[in-house]
Amino acid sequence: MPDNESELREACGVFGVWAPESPVSHTVYLGLFALQHRGQESAGIAVSDGAKIWVDKDMGLVSTIFDDHRLRALQGHSAIGHTRYSTTGASSWVNSQPVYRTAANQHFALAHNGNLVNTAELAAEAGLEPGDFGSDSDVAATLLADELSAGVPEPDGEALIPSFLKVLGRLRGAYSFVMLTDHCLVGARDPQGFRPLFLGRLENGWVLASETPALDVVGAEVVREVEPGEVVVISDTGVASHRIFPDRAVAPRLCSFEYVYFARPDGYLGGQNVHRVRQRMGEALARQAPAPADYVVPIPESSIPGAQGYANASGLPYVDGFIKNRYIGRTFIAPTQELRRNAVRIKLNPIRENIEGRRLVVIEDSIVRATTLRETMRMLRGAGAAEIHLRVLSPPYRWPCFYGMNTTDRSQLIAADKEVEEIRDYLGAESLAYLDIDVMTEAISPGGDAGLCTACLTGDYPTPIP
Numbered sequence: 001m002p003d004n005e006s007e008l009r010e011a012c013g014v015f016g017v018w019a020p021e022s023p024v025s026h027t028v029y030l031g032l033f034a035l036q037h038r039g040q041e042s043a044g045i046a047v048s049d050g051a052k053i054w055v056d057k058d059m060g061l062v063s064t065i066f067d068d069h070r071l072r073a074l075q076g077h078s079a080i081g082h083t084r085y086s087t088t089g090a091s092s093w094v095n096s097q098p099v100y101r102t103a104a105n106q107h108f109a110l111a112h113n114g115n116l117v118n119t120a121e122l123a124a125e126a127g128l129e130p131g132d133f134g135s136d137s138d139v140a141a142t143l144l145a146d147e148l149s150a151g152v153p154e155p156d157g158e159a160l161i162p163s164f165l166k167v168l169g170r171l172r173g174a175y176s177f178v179m180l181t182d183h184c185l186v187g188a189r190d191p192q193g194f195r196p197l198f199l200g201r202l203e204n205g206w207v208l209a210s211e212t213p214a215l216d217v218v219g220a221e222v223v224r225e226v227e228p229g230e231v232v233v234i235s236d237t238g239v240a241s242h243r244i245f246p247d248r249a250v251a252p253r254l255c256s257f258e259y260v261y262f263a264r265p266d267g268y269l270g271g272q273n274v275h276r277v278r279q280r281m282g283e284a285l286a287r288q289a290p291a292p293a294d295y296v297v298p299i300p301e302s303s304i305p306g307a308q309g310y311a312n313a314s315g316l317p318y319v320d321g322f323i324k325n326r327y328i329g330r331t332f333i334a335p336t337q338e339l340r341r342n343a344v345r346i347k348l349n350p351i352r353e354n355i356e357g358r359r360l361v362v363i364e365d366s367i368v369r370a371t372t373l374r375e376t377m378r379m380l381r382g383a384g385a386a387e388i389h390l391r392v393l394s395p396p397y398r399w400p401c402f403y404g405m406n407t408t409d410r411s412q413l414i415a416a417d418k419e420v421e422e423i424r425d426y427l428g429a430e431s432l433a434y435l436d437i438d439v440m441t442e443a444i445s446p447g448g449d450a451g452l453c454t455a456c457l458t459g460d461y462p463t464p465i466p
Helices: 024-034 068-072 119-125 136-150 160-168 212-217 256-262 274-288 304-314 337-347 371-382 420-427 437-444
Strands: 012-018 042-048 053-059 078-084 099-103 106-113 176-180 185-189 198-202 205-209 221-225 230-235 238-243 295-298 322-324 348-350 359-364 387-392 431-434
Touching: 012 024, 012 106, 012 176, 012 185, 024 042, 024 068, 024 078, 024 205, 024 212, 042 106, 042 176, 053 106, 078 106, 078 176, 099 136, 106 136, 119 136, 136 160, 160 185, 160 230, 185 205, 198 212, 205 212, 205 230, 212 221, 256 274, 256 437, 274 304, 274 437, 295 304, 304 359, 337 348, 337 371, 348 371, 359 371, 371 387, 371 420, 420 431
Parallel strands: 295 359, 359 387, 387 431
Antiparallel strands: 012 078, 012 205, 042 053, 042 078, 099 106, 106 176, 176 185, 185 230, 198 205, 198 221, 230 238, 322 348
């Protein structure tokens, strides 16, 4: 459970559906609802009927923005949706997605998960001033519109896909796109595959989604992952695949924190069930860093499978130490530090019966800034914990992420300039241990090449960072 007022955030979730004769806006709504954990600042849906594209988006949660009346107004045969956390660009309506553009008598809507690292360079090439765009997604849409305007107009949107492929060749960094036109639904993934994207099959159509649970919830069969560097185009003729990058440029590096924190535990990534991966991390952590304790306690929720694994491997009883309020909003908007500290108690409340007088192994998925975790440790002490042995399911988070997480300022990362013992002292635990990186990667992909991005843990970035 990363920090509250400056929580570890992933860029967004994307969803797309091509299903003639179906209520596609309702299908997208369900898909976005399943992806709500990936972004809670804004959400939007774009729908095409083959002649026009309608976009409806707003600030807030999917369930508070859309109702049956708004969804019924979005009629068409294909649609895309987006749920957002701001990792580049302000949290405002103008930066909510999908982004819509029209050029050369063609129009499209674009939704993006990830961060580009060459946004400033691309904006300069397009003649955009800093105030002319709100996010990297905005720049990508502008580049495509410019490419269309510069080309020779063609009927039936035939120039749009070649123009899109040209634009993708100029982008650097992380992107999983879904794009809607009058004639097709498009999915695209960067050559490193930093962010996930899946293809699913409906009885009467096709679906694209950031995670497999979003396919499950709409009744779609998981076909496969869209591969790094691949572009899929879905239309009346079926699914076509395009590969524009040379083989040497395609080097899978899925974000390791998809397994650690972001992805839903009921999903699959790289052929691995996320829940089982987190259990293996916990099992490995128990072998690497045992502790004399009475109970194993998770900090809800993404650390729960890891705590189960730790308990299984250590032989210690697993108990719940906290009750989480599932209805709490973004408590970091509290105006003072004192109120923010109190807000932690709204989100989590300790179960004194399982804590008082006990020696606890407390399992956390990651430590990023540690401010909220410190308050959580104080709550355990206040509930009477005799000893706290903190165990972390990932290595120290020491380096900023430029591929879709809100950690671009290294000075805010507690492990950037503190050793493990200093962090332990700051948190007030009897002991602290992190999972070794080679052990983590083995837990994610036993006996194989996990193909992971671990830049935030090692400082080894898969692509050049300006």
